[in-house]
Amino acid sequence: MSRKPCCVGEGLKKGAWTTEEDKKLISYIHEHGEGGWRDIPQKAGLKRCGKSCRLRWTNYLKPDVKRGEFSSEEEQIIIMLHASRGNKWSDIARHLPRRTDNEVKNYWNTHLKKRLIEQGIDPMTHKPLASNSNPTVNTPPENLHSLAAPSSDKQYSRSSSLPSLSRLTNKDGTPVQGGSLSHKKSFKRSSSTSRLLNKVAAKVTSVKEILSASMEGSLSATTLPYASYSDGFSEQIRNGEGSSNAFLTNTLAEFDPFSQSPLYSEHEINATSDLGMDYDFSHFLEKLGRDDHNEENDMNVEYGHDDLLMSDVSHEVSSTSVDDRDNIFENFEGWSNYLLDHADFVYDTESDTLI
DNA sequence: AACAGTCTCAACCGCCTCGAG
DNA sequence: TCTCGAGGCGGTTGAGACTGT
Missing domain, CATH: 1.10.10 (Arc Repressor Mutant, subunit A)
Structure with missing residues (x-):
């Protein structure tokens, strides 16, 4: 036939x-x-x-097709979604109002992919390249959100020397922890949507680093990502407050993307059961912090069925038990991915509303 | 000014999915 | 259940624009 x-x-x-x-x-x-x-x-x-x-x-x-430069927010969303979904351009494009899959694909291939490679990250796996040929940049692979360049990237597009590299190193040439200043900048300029996504991704990375460092008993200012932050997160670490699980607990508990996002009204936050969640995110994080502490005494602790991510949505996001730290990491990433997967809204930047 | 090399992105290609009959 | 065709999707191409020498 x-x-x-x-x-x-x-x-x-x-x-x-x-x-x-x-x-x-x-x-x-x-x-x-x-x-x-x-x-x-x-x-x-x-x-x-x-x-x-x-x-x-x-x-x-088509009249509603948006053309022209991609904003830094759009870049961040593309990178994050590509990390979790791969080359699903139409899928990614659905999260970028008025952008087409073809345009997203082209932009990835001509801009973002090169930028990741320049920074020593495999654009397909979003992990460090086997042989990192760029010793001045030591950006953790999870810092995907920090890789987006300023929206004026176009002016550099024909240059082989990416301007973002200069922002990734200190004056003495040492790498800036956790990426570039542009990341911090991006927080200020972000739309609500990307702020939410940034927060999720940033904390996933931060918690990973902290847990790793804590596990090794080496938590210090130098081990922390985003040392350039001024959001108080790394400030506490630099002030010597971050060497215990208490800090981890406090830090985790203070992070609640729902409460920080205008995208979710109060009733929407309480309606997390729509996502199969019995607790809101801060409860989850608090519990994670507690259980991380308790884990010293009981490494085989199992989460109950009413635990966020560990039960109702576990089939979508992660494993059902946290008996090692890798699983903790996966659960954060899983939550991030889950959020993205269920963010089937379109954010109108002009009206600052969901449509 | 001319040329060669590089980059961008609109458009094409071929395969896949899904629904109608 | 099978066949067929429309539309969707991701990979690739190549003309034109741009940059460096």
């Missing part, structure tokens, strides 16, 4: 679309609407295949 190819036909034009062709297509769709792409070329008087018409319309002519 062989299927007749869609775009095989005599006299069909290929290549760049002319203004005249665009006008014909726009005019036809305005009058008759989208759909029935196979018939559109003939009806609209175009010597194109239907598929070509559909692509031209969806990627370029």
Whole structure:
């Protein structure tokens, strides 16, 4: 059985679309609407295949298609979603209002992928490259959100020397812990959506680092990511307050992306059961902190069925027990991914509302 | 000014999914 | 249940723009 190819036909034009062709297509769709792409070329008087018409319309002519530079917020979202979903461009594009999958894909291939490689990160696995050829940059792979360049990236796009690299090193050439200042900057400039995503990703990384350091008894200012933060998080560490599980507990408890995000009203926060959660996020973190402490006495502690992430949504996000620290890490990442997977809203940056 | 190399992104290609009959 | 076709998706290409020498 062989299927007749869609775009095989005599006299069909290929290549760049002319203004005249665009006008014909726009005019036809305005009058008759989208759909029935196979018939559109003939009806609209175009010597194109239907598929070509559909692509031209969806990627370029459609009125609500956003074009132009990607903002740093959009970059961060792309990087984060790519880390959890891979090359699912249409999926990623759904989280970027008015962006097409083709545009996201192109932007990844021409900008973001190169930037990750330059910073010693495998763009496919989002882990450090086997042989890190860039000793001046030692950014943890999880610091995906810190890799987004300023929105003025376009001006560097044709340069092989990425400007972000200079921001990743101190004056003496040593790497800045946890990435670049642009990360901090991005918090200020973020939309609510990306602030939420930033927070999740940042804390995932931070908690990982802290737990690792704590486990090794080596927690210190130098082990902390985001040392350049001024949000009080690393301040406590630098002040010597961060050498115990108490700090971890406090730090974890203070982080609640729901409460910090205007995207969620109070009733929405309380409605986390919609996500299969019996506790809100701060409860989860507090418990995680407690159990991390208790773990010293009971390394085989099992979470009850009413524990966030460990029960109702566990099939989606992670394992059901936390008997080692790797699982703790996975649960944070799992929660982050779960959040993204369920964030089927579209954020309108103009009205600052969910649509 | 001319040329070569590099980069960008619109467009194409081929495979996959899904729904209608 | 099977077949078929429309539409969707991700990978790739190549023309044109840009940059460096």
